[in-house]
Amino acid sequence: KAGVTQTPRYLIKTRGQQVTLSCSPISGHRSVSWYQQTPGQGLQFLFEYFSETQRNKGNFPGRFSGRQFSNSRSEMNVSTLELGDSALYLCASSLGQVTDIQYFGAGTRLSVL
Amino acid sequence: EDKVVQSPLSLVVHEGDTVTLNCSYEVTNFRSLLWYKQEKKAPTFLFMLTSSGIEKKSGRLSSILDKKELFSILNITATQTGDSAVYLCAVDPGSYQLTFGKGTKLSVIP
Numbered sequence: 056k057a058g059v060t061q062t063p064r065y066l067i068k069t070r071g072q073q074v075t076l077s078c079s080p081i082s083g084h085r086s087v088s089w090y091q092q093t094p095g096q097g098l099q100f101l102f103e104y105f106s107e108t109q110r111n112k113g114n115f116p117g118r119f120s121g122r123q124f125s126n127s128r129s130e131m132n133v134s135t136l137e138l139g140d141s142a143l144y145l146c147a148s149s150l151g152q153v154t155d156i157q158y159f160g161a162g163t164r165l166s167v168l
Numbered sequence: 169e170d171k172v173v174q175s176p177l178s179l180v181v182h183e184g185d186t187v188t189l190n191c192s193y194e195v196t197n198f199r200s201l202l203w204y205k206q207e208k209k210a211p212t213f214l215f216m217l218t219s220s221g222i223e224k225k226s227g228r229l230s231s232i233l234d235k236k237e238l239f240s241i242l243n244i245t246a247t248q249t250g251d252s253a254v255y256l257c258a259v260d261p262g263s264y265q266l267t268f269g270k271g272t273k274l275s276v277i278p
Contacts, residue, residue, distance in 0.1 A: 059210075153260075162209045
C-alpha cells in the first residue's frame with residue numbers, strides 16, 4: 056500500500072509570491088491534516104480536512120489556506136510569502152475517526168528568499 | 169492552551185545503552201498520546217497510548233502512559249546507531265489535530 060505522497064519535495068520562492076503544495080493520502084484514508092515544522096516552533100497544526108470539509112484550523116494567518124478534493128487529495132496554498140514561512144510542510148492522513156493514527160508524508164521543504 | 173513538553177531536548181548515548189525519553193502534557197481533553205520517530209523527513213508512527221499503566225512494546229522499544237500524572241515515557245533498550253533520530257510526542261485531544269512537543273534528539277554513537 057502506498058504511503059502519503061507529497062509534491063513537490065523542495066521549493067524555492069521569493070517574498071510576495073504564492074505557493075501550492077499537494078498531498079495524496081493513503082488509499083482509503085479520507086482525512087488529511089497539514090502541519091508546519093520549524094526548528095524554533097516544532098510541528099504546528101495548520102488545518103484538517105475530511106470529505107472536502109475543513110473540520111479544524113490552527114492559529115495561522117489567512118494567507119494559509121487549503122482544500123480537499125473528492126478523491127481525498129488535498130492542497131494547501133500560501134499567498135504573499137514571507138521569510139518566516141520557510142519550513143517543512145508535512146501532510147498526514149488517517150481514516151478520519153476520532154483517535155485514528157495519523158500517518159505522515161515526507162514533506163515539502165519550502166525556502167522563501 | 170494545550171501543551172506538550174519533552175525532555176531531554178537532546179541526548180547522546182553509546183551503542184548498547186538504555187535510554188528513557190519523557191513527555192508530559194496539559195490538555196483540556198485527552199483521547200490518546202502518540203510517539204513518532206523522525207529520521208530525515210517523515211515522522212513514522214511508533215505507539216498510540218490511551219490507557220494508563222498498559223505498556224506497549226515493539227522490539228527494543230516500549231512506552232507507557234500515566235494519565236493521573238499526565239506523562240508518558242519511551243524506553244529504548246540496547247540502542248543501535250539506527251535509533252538516532254528525533255522522537256516526537258503528540259497528544260490527540262479528539263479535535264482532529266495533534267499537539268506536538270519539540271522532540272528529543274537522540275544520537276547513538278558506536
